[in-house]
Every structure is written in structure tokens, then in C-alpha cells.
Amino acid sequence: MATSSYYVPESSHFPIMASLGLFGMASGAGGMMNQMSAGESGYAFPHYVFFAGALLLAYVLFTWFSKVVTESRAGMYSPQMDRSFRWGMSWFIFSEVMFFAAFFGALLYVRQWAGPWLDGQGDKGVSHMLWPSFDYSWPMFNNPAGADLPGPNAVIDPWHIPLLNTVLLMSSSVTLTFAHHALRAMQRGRTIFWLAFTVILGAIFVYYQVLEYIEAYSELGLTLDSGIYGSTFFMLTGFHGAHVTIGAFILFIMWLRICKGHFTPEQHFGFEAAAWYWHFVDMVWIGLFIFVYIM
Amino acid sequence: MTTATAHHDDHGHHGPAKGIMRWVLTTNHKDIGTMYLWFAFTMLFIGGAMALIIRTELFQPGMQLIEPEFFNQMTTMHGLIMVFGAIMPAFVGLANWMVPLMVGAPDMALPRMNNWSFWILPFAFGMLLFTLFTEAGAPNFGWTFYAPLSTTYAPSSVTFFIFGVHMMGISSIMGAINIIATILNLRAPGMTLMKMPLFVWTWLITAYLLIAVMPVLAGVVTMMLMDIHFGTSFFDAAGGGDPVLFQHVFWFFGHPEVYIMILPAFGIVSQIIPTFARKPLFGYASMVYATSSIAFLSFIVWAHHMFTVGLPLQTELFFMYATMLIAIPTGVKVFNWVSTMFRGSMTFETPMLFALAFVVLFTIGGFSGLMLAIAPADFQYHDTYFVVAHFHYVLVPGALFGIIAGVYYWLPKWTGHYYDEKLGKFHFWMSFIGVNVTFFPMHFIGLAGMPRRIPDYALQFADFNAIASVGAFIFGFSQLIFLYLLIKTIRGGEKATDEVWEGAEGLEWTIPSPAPYHTFAEAPEVK
Ligand code: HEM
Numbered sequence: 001m002a003t004s005s006y007y008v009p010e011s012s013h014f015p016i017m018a019s020l021g022l023f024g025m026a027s028g029a030g031g032m033m034n035q036m037s038a039g040e041s042g043y044a045f046p047h048y049v050f051f052a053g054a055l056l057l058a059y060v061l062f063t064w065f066s067k068v069v070t071e072s073r074a075g076m077y078s079p080q081m082d083r084s085f086r087w088g089m090s091w092f093i094f095s096e097v098m099f100f101a102a103f104f105g106a107l108l109y110v111r112q113w114a115g116p117w118l119d120g121q122g123d124k125g126v127s128h129m130l131w132p133s134f135d136y137s138w139p140m141f142n143n144p145a146g147a148d149l150p151g152p153n154a155v156i157d158p159w160h161i162p163l164l165n166t167v168l169l170m171s172s173s174v175t176l177t178f179a180h181h182a183l184r185a186m187q188r189g190r191t192i193f194w195l196a197f198t199v200i201l202g203a204i205f206v207y208y209q210v211l212e213y214i215e216a217y218s219e220l221g222l223t224l225d226s227g228i229y230g231s232t233f234f235m236l237t238g239f240h241g242a243h244v245t246i247g248a249f250i251l252f253i254m255w256l257r258i259c260k261g262h263f264t265p266e267q268h269f270g271f272e273a274a275a276w277y278w279h280f281v282d283m284v285w286i287g288l289f290i291f292v293y294i295m
Numbered sequence: 296m297t298t299a300t301a302h303h304d305d306h307g308h309h310g311p312a313k314g315i316m317r318w319v320l321t322t323n324h325k326d327i328g329t330m331y332l333w334f335a336f337t338m339l340f341i342g343g344a345m346a347l348i349i350r351t352e353l354f355q356p357g358m359q360l361i362e363p364e365f366f367n368q369m370t371t372m373h374g375l376i377m378v379f380g381a382i383m384p385a386f387v388g389l390a391n392w393m394v395p396l397m398v399g400a401p402d403m404a405l406p407r408m409n410n411w412s413f414w415i416l417p418f419a420f421g422m423l424l425f426t427l428f429t430e431a432g433a434p435n436f437g438w439t440f441y442a443p444l445s446t447t448y449a450p451s452s453v454t455f456f457i458f459g460v461h462m463m464g465i466s467s468i469m470g471a472i473n474i475i476a477t478i479l480n481l482r483a484p485g486m487t488l489m490k491m492p493l494f495v496w497t498w499l500i501t502a503y504l505l506i507a508v509m510p511v512l513a514g515v516v517t518m519m520l521m522d523i524h525f526g527t528s529f530f531d532a533a534g535g536g537d538p539v540l541f542q543h544v545f546w547f548f549g550h551p552e553v554y555i556m557i558l559p560a561f562g563i564v565s566q567i568i569p570t571f572a573r574k575p576l577f578g579y580a581s582m583v584y585a586t587s588s589i590a591f592l593s594f595i596v597w598a599h600h601m602f603t604v605g606l607p608l609q610t611e612l613f614f615m616y617a618t619m620l621i622a623i624p625t626g627v628k629v630f631n632w633v634s635t636m637f638r639g640s641m642t643f644e645t646p647m648l649f650a651l652a653f654v655v656l657f658t659i660g661g662f663s664g665l666m667l668a669i670a671p672a673d674f675q676y677h678d679t680y681f682v683v684a685h686f687h688y689v690l691v692p693g694a695l696f697g698i699i700a701g702v703y704y705w706l707p708k709w710t711g712h713y714y715d716e717k718l719g720k721f722h723f724w725m726s727f728i729g730v731n732v733t734f735f736p737m738h739f740i741g742l743a744g745m746p747r748r749i750p751d752y753a754l755q756f757a758d759f760n761a762i763a764s765v766g767a768f769i770f771g772f773s774q775l776i777f778l779y780l781l782i783k784t785i786r787g788g789e790k791a792t793d794e795v796w797e798g799a800e801g802l803e804w805t806i807p808s809p810a811p812y813h814t815f816a817e818a819p820e821v822k
């Protein structure tokens with residue numbers, strides 16, 4: 001055979017359609033936010049652009065991944081292709097690590113340097129003269145601007161919902177590993193069971209996270225606009241929560257595929273990629289539990 | 296069976312589709328590389344036009360042509376377009392074309408995603424450019440978009456700018472993942488890591504840098520977005536945040552970013568100099584190690600952009616010394632290029648001229664960088680035209696000359712024709728003169744204290760500003776020669792041989808010129 005075993009598709013309309021969808025989402029979201037901040041309300045043109053873009057992107061990604069699944073099941077992919085997917089997924093997860101690193105870095109900087117300096121401590125303590133009555137503490141219940149920008153009354157107690165959520169996510173990593181072992185041992189029934197278990201644990205986690213947010217907003221005065229504590233708290237836990245949601249959704253798709261009889265003990269990279277992603281989200285949670293909730 | 300095989304064969308090798316849809320739907324690394332390159336060239340002209348507007352305004356002191364508000368939009372858009380729209384996509388285009396040919400791969404590792412990476416860009420820049428025509432005007436806070444200028448005091452177009460940056464980030468990350476996967480997984484048998492051409496090596500490391508820092512850029516613009524629209528206090532000291540936090544996060548991205556824009560050029564020059572000196576590259580392994588150390592160091596020098604912002608003394612010292620360390624691996628590279636030429640039988644075709652200019656002028660930029668790295672001295676230089684001179688020396692005769700050198704070098708392979716050497720040399724000399732006339736005087740006005748990003752200036756800076764403006768027009772219009780030359784070469788010219796250049800080595804010179812639509816369907820053997 002003169003042709004390569006490496007599969008190079010001839011042409012595809014996915015990329016251009018996905019770009020169009022992304023463009024709709026980006027420009028729509030930009031317009032929506034500008035209208036919101038300008039005090040305009042109600043649905044208007046940008047909203048439709050955003051939703052049309054989001055729908056298009058979702059549809060394209062769905063058909064795109066379906067095509068990949070079909071191609072894979074038709075045996076068009078060589079082991080070398082499999083390795084390309086593995087590298088791709090690993091580096092994608094690395095990029096996600098760096099995204100979270102930016103927010104963890106911001107948290108570290110504020111707590112270690114910016115906060116104490118505003119209080120007059122350390123090398124750059126001169127910034128104290130901005131708000132002479134400011135005392136630094138973490139959690140920051142009193143912001144430098146004082147009554148003009150009220151801080152939270154209280155913060156989330158790590159030993160209730162967050163501890164429970166830690167247990168939930170840790171167990172979900174274990175049950176996911178059980179599912180993987182079962183898949184490798186060709187025990188489809190057990191795979192389906194453990195994977196479903198994992199997805200449910202993830203869903204319960206998200207449920208509790210929502211409860212926690214409701215508590216924060218309605219009882220603790222801990223909000224996005226309650227100063228830097230709320231900013232870092234919600235951005236870190238929020239992006240993590242979004243990742244759990246996406247991860248659980250991907251695992252759910254894998255569950256559907258396993259129910260349909262996809263994957264073999266040797267070939268199940270889709271499942272593995274989802275599992276890598278899930279473990280990564282888990283590791284981020286450990287960081288959150290320690291640096292956001294406990295410390 | 297034989298017919299089936301033959302049919303299959305036929306299918307695998309059929310050429311490009313006809314019409315515009317060939318480009319829109321393509322998965323072919325050569326098509327995608329070509330699109331990236333034309334996109335970057337278009338952006339170069341758009342960003343260049345903005346630069347000429349800036350230079351026209353600055354030709355004489357006093358307000359001449361445009362409003363200060365518009366001047367700020369021009370400096371901002373010029374920087375953003377050149378960095379994210381011209382230099383970076385041009386390098387990705389070269390990687391798309393050349394990496395598979397240099398490692399003996401049938402295509403990029405993930406061909407459909409490859410085209411997605413490209414097509415996001417026209418949309419992202421379309422959105423960014425569109426803001427110029429809105430009431431609020433385009434972003435006006437500089438390409439480094441420091442908070443609170445870009446948050447509290449920003450025009451509403453900042454929201455579109457943020458989403459545009461997100462789109463560019465997605466594109467860059469997917470592009471980088473593709474390049475890494477291709478290099479790590481699709482090399483021909485026998486092509487060990489330490490046999491890879493340096494262009495491939497530098498791109499491997501660049502792709503790593505991209506994946507490491509583009510998400511950090513996404514993080515910082517997300518914090519801006521939240522501060523602007525959702526009431527967070529990341530960059531607002533009233534809520535316990537800090538505007539300086541913005542600069543830390545931005546430059547944690549920003550400094551590796553400047554190496555993203557120069558490492559592939561190092562690679563191109565390391566391909567070209569051995570060819571025209573007809574000697575193997577001096578110190579191949581040390582080149583690889585130097586590139587890796589530059590990449591490593593680039594993560595721990597970011598605060599050299601922030602010496603004057605109010606950092607603790609130890610921080611100033613740490614970042615000063617760490618920055619100076621970069622001069623060592625950079626010096627190793629320059630030494631190796633010079634040693635490669637030493638006693639070589641050199642000829643001076645256009646790619647070599649650009650590569651030589653690169654070595655000399657980039658080194659000037661590196662030296663001015665060292666001057667800036669001296670923290671106490673930077674209190675004088677910071678935010679003056681000296682900084683502008685520094686980074687234009689590393690970016691124009693550095694990154695851009697590297698790209699142009701690469702285009703001349705590989706053009707016969709792409710088109711199957713030699714370009715017009717006389718015209719190429721003319722383009723080179725005009726560019727070389729233009730670049731130096733534009734940017735060299737900026738060193739002097741900078742040292743004399745002229746601030747950057749200012750539409751008007753004190754009278755004593757008038758002469759050098761006028762000279763710089765003349766140089767800018769020479770340089771800008773010289774690029775039209777390049778455009779003409781490219782079109783001419785694509786349409787015809789002396790037939791290029793497979794090897795193209797007498798001293799050229801590497802897999803890309805073993806295939807026919809022009810390179811067939813599909814290459815290395817069967818992996819070549821590398822000894
Ligand atoms: C020996 C290597 C280098 C050293 C020591 C160095 C040092 C510096 C320093 C200290 C500054 C900050 C000056 C100030 O704002 O006061 C600076 C600015 C800058 N450098 Fe370099 N640099 C080097 C190489 C490069 C390279 C290779 C590039 C890009 C290809 C580059 C691009 C830039 C840019 C774009 C800025 C200005 C950013 C801005 O404020 O807009 N530098 N450099």
C-alpha cells in the first residue's frame with residue numbers, strides 16, 4: 001500500500017462552521033454585557049446572536065465528535081492516530097492547569113503582598129496612606145474602601161458543605177477508576193454501574209455547590225462584588241464548578257456510548273480522556289479546598 | 296485486489312478541490328499554511344497603515360492630523376494587530392507548511408482542528424477592527440492594556456477586545472497543540488529528537504510556551520471582564536485588589552510571549568545560515584540547549600517590565616539578574632551563527648541577506664534590552680522611546696526579518712519558481728535602510744526623555760522624529776515590492792530544482808518543487 005496508515009480527512013465543513021458559532025457567541029456576549037452595564041434590559045439583538053452562535057457551536061461540536069467516533073469505530077485510526085489524540089488531550093489539560101494557575105496566582109499575590117501592603121506592613125507599606133483606617137485580615141471582611149464597598153459578613157465554613165464535596169469528588173475519582181478496571185476486564189455491566197455512580201456523585205457535588213452559592217448570596221453577603229475575597233472565591237470555585245459540570249457531561253456521554261456497546265478493553269481513548277479530565281478537575285478541587293476554603 | 300489498491304491510491308493522492316471552497320474546507324497543511332501567511336501579510340499592511348498614521352502625526356511637533364483619542368486607538372490597534380495578527384500567525388503559517396515537510400509527516404497531527412485554528416482568526420480580527428467604526432471607538436489603552444485604564448476608564452469596545460483575545464487564545468492553543476503533537480508523534484522513522492532541524496526544535500519549544508501562557512492571558516482578560524461588568528475587585532485597591540496585580544499576570548504572559556515571537560525566527564535563521572555558508576550549523580546541540588534555557592528563563596523575568604511600578608528591592612534585584620542571565624544563551628546563539636559562517640563559502644542571496652541583517656540588528660536589540668534590564672537605569676528609560684527602539688529592533692529586523700527570510704528561502708519550494716533575485720535584493724536593501732532610519736533615532740530621543748504613546752512632543756525632539764517618519768514610509772512602501780515579488784513568483788519564473796539551494800540539507804529539499812499537494816504519504820527513512 002502506498003498510502004499512509006495515518007488518516008488525513010479530505011475536507012471538512014466543521015472548522016468554518018465552528019468558527020462562525022464561536023464568533024456569534026463572542027460578539028453576542030460582548031454586546032449583551034455592554035448593554036447590561038449600560039443599564040439596558042430585556043432581550044435584544046446581541047442575545048439572539050449569542051444564542052444562535054452557541055447553538056451552532058454545540059451542534060457542530062456534536063456532529064464533529066460523532067464523526068470522529070464513527071471514524072474510530074470504522075477502524076480508520078491507527079495506533080499512531082491514537083497517540084496524537086493522547087498528546088492533544090494531555091497538552092489541553094496542561095493549558096487548563098495554567099488557566100487555573102492565573103487565578104491561584106492572583107489569590108496568592110493578594111494575600112501575601114497586596115493586602116498586607118495596604119495595611120502598612122512590609123516593603124510597600126506606603127500604600128497604607130490610601131486608606132489609613134484599613135486593617136488587613138483574611139478573609140477580608142472590611143475592604144479598604146470601608147462602607148462604600150462592604151465586604152462579606154461571613155464566609156463558607158470549610159467543614160460543612162466543602163468537606164462533604166471533597167469526599168464526594170474524591171470518591172467519584174475512585175468509582176471512575178473502578179469503571180475503568182471493569183472496562184478493561186470486559187465487564188460491561190459493572191462499567192455502566194460505576195460510571196453512572198461517578199456521574200451521580202459529580203451531579204450531587206454541583207448541587208451542593210449551588211446550595212453553597214445561594215447561602216453565600218442570601219445569608220453571608222459573600223458576593224462577586226463584596227471585594228477581593230468574593231472575587232477570588234467565586235472565580236476560582238465558579239470556574240471549577242463549570243469544569244465539573246462539563247466533566248460530568250462528558251462522562252455521561254461516555255456512559256451512553258458504553259451502553260450502546262462502544263469501546264473495547266484495548267481501545268477506549270474517549271473514555272480515558274474523559275477520565276483524565278475528571279481527575280484533573282479533582283486535583284484542582286484539592287487546591288481549592290486547601291487554599292480557598294481552609295487557609 | 297490490485298484495482299482496489301489502485302483506486303485507494305488514487306483517492307489518497309487527489310489534488311486540491313476547485314474554487315474558494317478548497318480553502319474554506321481544507322484540511323491540508325500546505326493550504327492552511329498558505330492561508331495563515333496571507334492572513335498575516337494582510338494584517339501586516341493594516342497594522343502598517345496604522346503605524347504610518349502614527350508616524351505622520353509625529354512627523355512634526357504639535358497636533359497635525361488626528362485627534363489624540365484616535366492616536367491612542369492607533370497605537371493600541373497597531374500593537375495588537377502586529378503581535379497577534381501578523382507575527383504570530385505568520386510563524387504558525389510557516390510551521391504548518393514546513394514542520395510536516397521537515398519531519399517527514401503526511402500532514403499535521405490533527406488536520407481538521409488545524410483549519411479551525413486558522414478560521415477563528417479572521418473572525419477575531421474582524422471583530423476587533425469593527426470597533427474602530429463604532430461610536431465608542433476602538434480600544435485605546437495600549438497593547439499592554441494596563442488596568443485601570445483598560446477597566447474603569449476603558450471605552451465599551453473593551454468587551455469586544457476581551458472576547459477577541461479569547462478567540463485568539465483558543466486559536467493559538469489549538470495551533471500549538473497541533474504542532475507539538477505533530478513533532479512528538481509524526482516524525483519519520485530515524486528522525487530522533489536530536490536530528491530534528493532547528494526550525495522544528497524552536498517551534499516545539501515555542502508551542503510549549505504558547506500552551507503555558509495563552510491561558511494566563513485568558514485569565515487576565517477574564518479578570519478584567521469581571522471587574523468591568525460584574526463588580527469584582529481584582530484590579531481595584533478599594534476592594535482589596537491591586538492594579539499592579541494586572542501587570543504581574545499580564546507580564547507573566549507577556550514576557551514568554553516576546554520569546555514566542557522570536558524563537559521560531561531563531562530557528563529559521565539557523566536553517567538559512569548553514570545553507571548559504573555551505574557548512575553544517577556550528578554547535579547544534581548547544582543551540583537546542585540555549586533555546587530551552589531561554590524558554591525556561593522567560594518564565595522568571597517578567598517583572599523587568601515593572602521596575603518603576605513600586606516593587607520591593609529584592610524583587611527588583613531578582614528580576615534584574617534573572618533578565619541578564621538570558622543574555623548568556625542568547626549570546627551562545629549569536630556566537631554559533633557567526634561561527635557557522637566563519638570560513639564558510641558564503642553567497643548572499645536574499646534569504647541570507649535577511650538572515651545576516653537579523654543577526655546584526657537583533658543583537659543591537661538584545662543589547663538595548665540589557666541596558667533596560669539594569670533596574671536603576673530603567674527608571675530613566677522606562678516608557679520612553681528607548682523602549683520603543685528596543686522592542687522594534689527585536690521585532691522588526693528580528694521577528695519580521697526572520698519571517699521574510701524564511702519566505703524567500705522556502706518560496707521556490709512552495710511555488711516551484713525562483714523569485715526575482717534582483718527585486719529581492721532591492722526589497723532587502725530598502726527594508727534594511729528603512730528599518731534603521733526609522734528605529735535607530737528612537738534610541739536617542741528616548742535617552743533624551745521623549746515619552747512613548749504621546750501624540751505631541753517637545754521641540755527638541757523634532758529632527759529625529761522627522762527622520763524616523765521618513766524611514767517609516769520607506770520601510771512601509773518597500774513591503775509593496777515584496778507583495779509584487781510574491782505575486783510574480785507565484786505566477787511564474789525560472790523553474791526551481793528539487794534541492795532549490797546548492798547547500799541545502801533536510802527532507803524538505805528531497806521532494807519535488809513545487810511541493811506536491813500530499814507529501815510523505817509513506818514516511819521517508821532518515822539515516
Ligand atoms: C537579551 C534579551 C532581552 C532583554 C534583556 C530584554 C529586556 C527588556 C526590558 C528590561 C524591557 C522593559 C523596558 C521598560 O519597559 O522599561 C523590555 C521591553 C520589551 N521587550 Fe525586551 N528584552 C530582550 C529581548 C526581547 C525580545 C527577543 C523581544 C521580542 C521579540 C522583546 C520584546 C520586548 C517588548 C515588546 C518590550 C516592550 C513591551 C511594552 O512595554 O510595550 N525583547 N525588554
Ligand SMILES: [Cu+2]
Nearest residue numbers: 550553599600
Ligand atoms: Cu520582557
